[in-house]
Amino acid sequence: MSKQTEHWQALSRDHHLAPFTDFQALNRKGARIVTRAEGVYLWDSEGHKILDGMAGLWCVNVGYGREELVEAAARQMRELPYYNLFFQTAHPPALELAQEIAALAPAGMNHVFFTGSGSEANDTVVRMVRHYWAVQGQPEKQVIIGRWNGYHGSTMAGASLGGMKGMHAQGGLPIPGIEHIDQPYWYGEGGALSPEEFGVRVADQLEEKIRQLGADKVAAFIAEPIQGAGGVIVPPDSYWPRIREILARHDILFIADEVICGFGRTGEWFGSQYYDLRPDLMPIAKGLTSGYIPMGGVVVRDKVVEVLNRGGEFAHGFTYSGHPVAAAVALANLRILRDEGIVARVKAQTAPYLQRRWRELAAHPLVGEARGVGMVAAIELVKNKETRERYRGLEIGMRCREHCFQNGLVMRAVGDTMIIAPPLVISPAQIDELLEKAFTCLDLTLKEVQGR
Numbered sequence: 001m002s003k004q005t006e007h008w009q010a011l012s013r014d015h016h017l018a019p020f021t022d023f024q025a026l027n028r029k030g031a032r033i034v035t036r037a038e039g040v041y042l043w044d045s046e047g048h049k050i051l052d053g054m055a056g057l058w059c060v061n062v063g064y065g066r067e068e069l070v071e072a073a074a075r076q077m078r079e080l081p082y083y084n085l086f087f088q089t090a091h092p093p094a095l096e097l098a099q100e101i102a103a104l105a106p107a108g109m110n111h112v113f114f115t116g117s118g119s120e121a122n123d124t125v126v127r128m129v130r131h132y133w134a135v136q137g138q139p140e141k142q143v144i145i146g147r148w149n150g151y152h153g154s155t156m157a158g159a160s161l162g163g164m165k166g167m168h169a170q171g172g173l174p175i176p177g178i179e180h181i182d183q184p185y186w187y188g189e190g191g192a193l194s195p196e197e198f199g200v201r202v203a204d205q206l207e208e209k210i211r212q213l214g215a216d217k218v219a220a221f222i223a224e225p226i227q228g229a230g231g232v233i234v235p236p237d238s239y240w241p242r243i244r245e246i247l248a249r250h251d252i253l254f255i256a257d258e259v260i261c262g263f264g265r266t267g268e269w270f271g272s273q274y275y276d277l278r279p280d281l282m283p284i285a286k287g288l289t290s291g292y293i294p295m296g297g298v299v300v301r302d303k304v305v306e307v308l309n310r311g312g313e314f315a316h317g318f319t320y321s322g323h324p325v326a327a328a329v330a331l332a333n334l335r336i337l338r339d340e341g342i343v344a345r346v347k348a349q350t351a352p353y354l355q356r357r358w359r360e361l362a363a364h365p366l367v368g369e370a371r372g373v374g375m376v377a378a379i380e381l382v383k384n385k386e387t388r389e390r391y392r393g394l395e396i397g398m399r400c401r402e403h404c405f406q407n408g409l410v411m412r413a414v415g416d417t418m419i420i421a422p423p424l425v426i427s428p429a430q431i432d433e434l435l436e437k438a439f440t441c442l443d444l445t446l447k448e449v450q451g452r
């Protein structure tokens with residue numbers, strides 16, 4: 001360990017409280033310090049080169065080191081580093097970005113409310129959908145239905161909409177007026193049902209929940225097209241069509257949380273286009289700026305905007321809503337994704353290749369299932385492929401993640417599920433490298449747990 005790394009680790013221990021971290025465990029071990037990045041690779045302070053299989057946190061869609069984004073930020077900072085969108089003012093970057101997003105979004109979604117993050121976007125939808133019903137004289141339509149193990153951010157409202165029980169256990173969540181139904185996680189929860197049967201069964205819970213609460217009490221249903229942080233849960237093919245049928249029968253809004261799926265992750269601009277969903281609101285963030293600078297927003301359907309237009313002041317907003325520098329970076333980022341054909345190439349070439357190669361992992365003795373869509377994928381680590389029995393109490397996911405880091409690959413562990421979401425610019429040769437490393441790390445993990 002270099003003196004420099006030790007210095008930074010000491011700063012971490014003495015002064016930093018890290019997100020989603022057991023502080024004491026981190027202090028014992030020392031943080032890995034990442035110092036620079038280029039393309040799909042990171043370098044740590046010890047000089048190790050690491051293939052970033054997670055695109056940071058699902059966000060660096062165009063890859064690291066894009067000078068155009070740096071230029072866009074610098075130019076905007078010189079021109080107008082800050083102004084706000086409150087009280088009947090605006091500035092060109094936010095307006096041009098709103099137009100650009102509307103052009104990419106599903107038909108009939110032509111307005112954007114900007115926020116600083118995905119969590120703030122989900123806080124915004126809670127207030128916006130409740131206000132939408134109140135304006136129409138139905139203030140009792142308040143309840144929002146989410147899903148267990150969904151992820152919608154870490155603020156009070158975001159964490160409440162999400163269904164992470166570990167998050168609910170801290171800080172008195174969920175807030176009132178949020179309900180949850182089961183997730184479409186066939187491998188983990190489908191038992192003896194076929195994926196199709198299971199998909200219909202969990203979708204039908206939405207109908208049951210609406211009937212139980214009364215449709216006159218339900219404001220909206222929120223879901224990620226593909227759950228990300230929950231473990232890349234790709235729903236069975238029967239799931240979304242059934243949910244659409246149920247939504248069509250009830251007068252409630254549908255919120256598709258596109259924070260991960262948006263901006264090319266599935267090979268379409270939005271996950272809603274991949275699954276042919278018809279959302280009324282779409283929270284966005286992450287890939288919007290490829291993570292170069294924080295920004296989020298909510299894309300809103302025309303029918304919702306028409307109601308909000310009658311509602312007087314919407315008393316909600318953030319100092320940094322539509323920040324001009326973030327908006328300029330987002331515009332440059334969307335231009336790269338579109339003009340370089342990155343989203344089109346994901347769909348036609350690199351995603352089919354990644355998914356084909358990723359399925360090869362299913363042959364490994366540790367892997368019970370390999371699944372994925374576009375540029376997200378997961379494997380389930382099991383002791384017994386037939387019975388889906390797990391290695392209990394061994395934290396096998398964290399062990400595997402550690403081997404990955406040691407061997408130059410970032411794969412994230414969600415319990416016993418290993419997941420990837422690489423930058424969209426990853427090349428076929430780099431996909432081969434990712435797979436080779438993944439096989440090596442699975443071998444090392446198996447060797448460690450065999451016989452236990």
Ligand SMILES: *Cc1c(COP(=O)(O)O)cnc(C)c1O
Nearest residue numbers: 117118119151152153259260285
């Ligand atoms: C990351 C994420 C969020 C929260 O975004 P932040 O920018 O971290 O606040 C919300 N929804 C989904 C689906 C996410 O993956």
